[in-house]
Amino acid sequence: MDVNSSKYAQVDRHFSVAPMMEWTDRHCRVFLRQLTAHALLYTEMVTSGAVVHGDRERLLGFDACEHPVALQIGGSDPRELAEAARIGADFGYDEINLNVGCPSDRVQSGRFGACLMAEPELVAGSVAAMAEAVSLPVTVKCRIGIDDQDSEADLDRFVRAVADAGCRTVVVHARKAWLQGLSPKQNREVPPLDYGRVHRLKQAHPELEIVINGGIVTLDDAEAHLARVDGVMLGRAAYHTPYLLAEVDRRFYGAASPAPTRGEVLERFLPYVERKLGEGVRLHQMTRHILGLFQGQPGARAFRRHLSERACRPGVGADVLREAARLVTDAGRSAIRVAAE
Numbered sequence: 323m324d325v326n327s328s329k330y331a332q333v334d335r336h337f338s339v340a341p342m343m344e345w346t347d348r349h350c351r352v353f354l355r356q357l358t359a360h361a362l363l364y365t366e367m368v369t370s371g372a373v374v375h376g377d378r379e380r381l382l383g384f385d386a387c388e389h390p391v392a393l394q395i396g397g398s399d400p401r402e403l404a405e406a407a408r409i410g411a412d413f414g415y416d417e418i419n420l421n422v423g424c425p426s427d428r429v430q431s432g433r434f435g436a437c438l439m440a441e442p443e444l445v446a447g448s449v450a451a452m453a454e455a456v457s458l459p460v461t462v463k464c465r466i467g468i469d470d471q472d473s474e475a476d477l478d479r480f481v482r483a484v485a486d487a488g489c490r491t492v493v494v495h496a497r498k499a500w501l502q503g504l505s506p507k508q509n510r511e512v513p514p515l516d517y518g519r520v521h522r523l524k525q526a527h528p529e530l531e532i533v534i535n536g537g538i539v540t541l542d543d544a545e546a547h548l549a550r551v552d553g554v555m556l557g558r559a560a561y562h563t564p565y566l567l568a569e570v571d572r573r574f575y576g577a578a579s580p581a582p583t584r585g586e587v588l589e590r591f592l593p594y595v596e597r598k599l600g601e602g603v604r605l606h607q608m609t610r611h612i613l614g615l616f617q618g619q620p621g622a623r624a625f626r627r628h629l630s631e632r633a634c635r636p637g638v639g640a641d642v643l644r645e646a647a648r649l650v651t652d653a654g655r656s657a658i659r660v661a662a663e
Contacts, residue, residue: 333390333417333459335491335533337544337574338362339567340557341394341419341463349598350611351388354560356590357567357582360575363391367421369434370397373406382413385594392417394463396424396434398444400451407452407460418452420445422464425499436499439468439476442483453488463493463535466519472498474519478526485530493555494520496536521550541566541573548574562614584615588647596640605642606634621650 339346339354341364351363368381373395384391393415397403407418422445424435438445445462452460462484466477481492497513515537524532533553538544544554560567565584571577582590595608609629616622628646632638 333362333392334360334575335362335531335553336360336548337570338392338493338533338553338555339364339560340535340555341365341367341392341421342557342561343367343424345561345611347611348384348388349603349608350561351391352385352594353587353591353608353611354564354567355387356587357564358570360390360571360577361567362417363388364419365391365393365415367394367396367424368406370395370399370402370406373409374402378409378413382410382415384413384415387594390416392419392461394419394421396421398433398438398441398448400444400448403448404451404455407458408455411456411458415458417459417461418456419461419463419493420448420452422462423495423499425465425468425501436465436468437501439464439480439499440471442480445480446483446487449484449489450487459491460489461491461493462489463495465495465497465499466516467498469498469501474522477519477523481523481527481530485527490529491531491533492523493533493535493553494523496520496534517547521547524551541569545573561611563617564612564614565617584619584650585647587615588612588643592640592643595643599639604634604636605638605640609633609643609646616650619650624649 337360339361343366346364346366351365354363372381382393393410395403395406395410395418397406403420410418421435422438426435449460449462464480466472484492496515496517496519500513517534520532520534531552533555534547534551535555535557538547538554538556539559544556547554568581568587572581591612595605598608599605610633613626613629616625625646628649629642632642
């Protein structure tokens with residue numbers, strides 16, 4: 323792969339976890355980082371206007387352990403996007419990603435997300451402004467098409483425009499988006515997947531880094547795609563069954579150490595939970611992201627129920643998490659040391 327810029331080589335996008343609204347917040351990302359040291363993590367999408375005018379620490383603050391971590395921005399004003407990118411760079415993110423894939427009505431009304439695929443020149447101008455503003459890689463996440471503008475020629479035209487503007491990495495969700503008539507949830511499920519189109523895009527543009535996203539649920543699937551593209555991005559599967567990420571470092575990055583057990587993942591996460599509780603964060607804000615950790619294991623339902631029912635109560639502490647851990651087993655041993663520090 324020739325990405326023609328050393329700054330793109332600084333971030334390994336072999337395997338990444340997708341930006342997901344209301345899911346991949348800072349607490350989620352810290353939890354996921356306990357499972358994989360190397361996978362690239364993405365923030366939720368933040369609008370450029372919110373970054374420039376809003377509470378930056380609340381919107382952009384993150385824990386140092388999250389690296390490598392990318393900030394995803396939504397917007398359509400090149401000057402504002404450039405300023406938002408500068409602010410994100412100052413916060414220490416490893417990459418700035420422009421959202422050109424979200425199909426929600428709210429996003430369309432703000433003139434950003436997937437609707438911008440109809441305006442490749444505007445996206446190219448935005449990418450150029452962002453790339454000029456920061457020394458970080460500026461990447462784009464898009465769909466294979468929108469509405470009736472979904473031919474391979476349309477996708478190629480869009481990719482060429484952003485590449486000419488300085489973008490060397492394109493993350494492609496292998497479904498088109500229907501901007502009228504389908505909800506965001508339906509747009510993740512109804513339009514058929516077309517992985518072949520993304521594979522052919524890479525063949526047509528060997529000089530670009532192409533990352534594939536959409537409907538990938540296992541590491542076997544990911545490995546198969548990596549024979550055809552440069553990187554793989556998992557979304558809902560990584561969130562709902564997060565323990566699959568425990569094998570990512572060994573399988574895709576050559577790590578020699580064994581994967582952590584589920585109990586070890588919780589042990590690693592606990593100090594962060596206790597620290598944030600001391601800062602006034604409610605337990606539920608953190609534990610809502612870990613409900614799938616024991617998916618398929620004995621006691622998983624009891625673990626989820628205990629956290630769902632008790633972690634949201636005012637004033638509760640990390641003992642609720644320890645109590646939930648007592649209800650599950652991991653490889654025949656206690657899932658987590660239950661004694662308080």
